[in-house]
Amino acid sequence: AQTVTQSQPEMSVQEAETVTLSCTYDTSENNYYLFWYKQPPSRQMILVIRQEAYKQQNATENRFSVNFQKAAKSFSLKISDSQLGDTAMYFCAFMKSGNSGGSNYKLTFGKGTLLTVNP
Amino acid sequence: KAGVTQTPRYLIKTRGQQVTLSCSPISGHRSVSWYQQTPGQGLQFLFEYFSETQRNKGNFPGRFSGRQFSNSRSEMNVSTLELGDSALYLCASSGGATYSYEQYFGPGTRLTVT
Numbered sequence: 001a002q003t004v005t006q007s008q009p010e011m012s013v014q015e016a017e018t019v020t021l022s023c024t025y026d027t028s029e030n031n032y033y034l035f036w037y038k039q040p041p042s043r044q045m046i047l048v049i050r051q052e053a054y055k056q057q058n059a060t061e062n063r064f065s066v067n068f069q070k071a072a073k074s075f076s077l078k079i080s081d082s083q084l085g086d087t088a089m090y091f092c093a094f095m096k097s098g099n100s101g102g103s104n105y106k107l108t109f110g111k112g113t114l115l116t117v118n119p
Numbered sequence: 120k121a122g123v124t125q126t127p128r129y130l131i132k133t134r135g136q137q138v139t140l141s142c143s144p145i146s147g148h149r150s151v152s153w154y155q156q157t158p159g160q161g162l163q164f165l166f167e168y169f170s171e172t173q174r175n176k177g178n179f180p181g182r183f184s185g186r187q188f189s190n191s192r193s194e195m196n197v198s199t200l201e202l203g204d205s206a207l208y209l210c211a212s213s214g215g216a217t218y219s220y221e222q223y224f225g226p227g228t229r230l231t232v233t
């Protein structure tokens with residue numbers, strides 16, 4: 001079974017600053033996907049960024065980028081130029097890839113990091 | 120494209136009753152997954168449906184069941200409600216053309232059991 005650990009329950013950052021959220025995972029799989037989701041106070045879960053494990057290049061989406069270290073099983077999220085609208089709970093998630101059944105299409109989430117962006 | 124919709128958004132039920140929640144996926148998406156979110160347990164996978172077939176199931180008791188219709192809409196049912204079933208129930212759909220595995224979530228149904 002896969003596990004996802006987010007060691008920072010809460011973090012805060014000043015507007016326009018950069019912040020990094022940590023995530024580690026444990027799996028025996030070689031092919032998988034990793035995600036960061038954002039859940040603002042409205043509770044709507046929003047996909048922030050994805051990373052395919054077979055890709056060495058770190059994913060980037062505008063102000064959001066990841067540092068994917070496959071050997072270390074680490075997947076951190078960097079938010080640059082933080083904005084007040086980035087205030088939310090951030091979840092790291094794992095999904096096994098492939099068509100072997102079992103946990104395919106099943107997301108395993110970490111406990112989340114509550115990020116507060118201060119003006 | 121319209122997003123994932125869930126109805127109802129809020130629900131209050133009494134212990135012992137049953138409840139049915141509905142989820143309409145993004146148009147063209149054929150996979151629907153359900154998750155339970157609670158403060159204590161976090162986000163937990165309930166089950167996933169594709170083409171009206173349950174492909175995956177999480178570790179929940181048999182009181183939790185679901186189904187998917189031919190138009191990919193899905194329902195989940197919880198029978199004999201317990202206080203511990205109070206949670207936010209999230210539905211997600213996937214099956215996009217580019218990243219078919221990506222899951223897009225609905226706004227959730229907040230279930231309160233009294």
